[in-house]
Amino acid sequence: MQILTTAAGLQAYTERARQTGKRVGLVPTMGALHAGHLQLVRAARADCDEVIASLFVNPTQFNSAEDFRLYPRLPEADAALLAPVGCTALFVPSVDEIYPRPTVLRFDFGALEQVMEGAHRPGHFNGVATVVSKLFHLARPHRAYFGQKDWQQVAVIRQLVADLSFDLEIVACPTIREADGLAMSSRNLRLDAEARAVAPLLHRVLVAAAAEVRQGILPAQVRASAASALASEPLVTPEYFEVADAQTLQPLSEYAAGRDVVLCLAAHLGGVRLIDNVVVAA
The missing domain is CATH 3.40.50.620 (HUPs)
Known part of the structure; x- marks a missing residue:
């Protein structure tokens, strides 16, 4: 090399x-x-x-x-x-x-x-x-x-x-994940033991939100459920959680046939900012 x-x-x-x-x-x-x-x-x-x-x-x-x-x-x-x-x-x-x-x-x-x-x-x-x-x-x-x-x-x-x-x-x-679901990121190296133990919550929230999207639950309720789940962990400071069109990235109020949905979030854990997303196919 x-x-x-x-x-x-x-x-x-x-x-x-x-x-x-x-x-x-x-x-x-x-x-x-x-x-x-x-x-x-x-x-x-x-x-x-x-x-x-x-x-x-x-x-x-x-x-x-x-x-x-x-x-x-x-x-x-x-x-x-x-x-x-x-x-x-x-x-x-x-x-x-x-x-x-x-x-x-x-x-x-x-x-x-x-x-x-x-x-x-x-x-x-x-x-x-x-x-x-x-x-x-x-x-x-x-x-x-x-x-x-x-x-x-x-x-x-x-x-x-x-x-x-x-x-x-x-x-x-595709995103590569740790065994517990945490998306691999260079910033993960900065997580202390306590924050690292909590970090998989981000992926669990996205997986739960994806299930709601597949059930046809409206984006506003999906956002509310995700916000509640993130707020339940004191070490997590959410920055955003969004339900968006996977191509335009614009927030959705309802779903369109044939259009993929991307669920995106950013949050701070112990001073370290992490992002993640999950795509729900149409």
């Missing part, structure tokens, strides 16, 4: 691959890798000749300086995990390499970013779109791989690709 630290090095690497007819897969990450990330790399390896993973804790997508400071950084351990699952190159740039000058470009994803994560984290998706655009330009992948745990992020990136005519395919892979 080759280690790349500069934009020029990444461009040269992928250009050589393309000139020899190889397919390039990109797995953008912020590091502190877990089994969910490794699943993305394996999926890329099954599809592509070259698999590039990036490790970059992107400062422009954090709303809290403290969250940015505390975000787990384990580059040596991450590198050791990547090579055995098929990663052929690891891009580990500095902040100055990605942002040699302050960015002034601003993205507007309209209604797609005015709900849930976008509503609670102003500017977050602008930061995501900026860094992902840079990675797409530098790596020129044929395919890029993301996890469905970040359902809204995937929707925003799909819109970005469509609007800017990036010549690549976005591949979304």
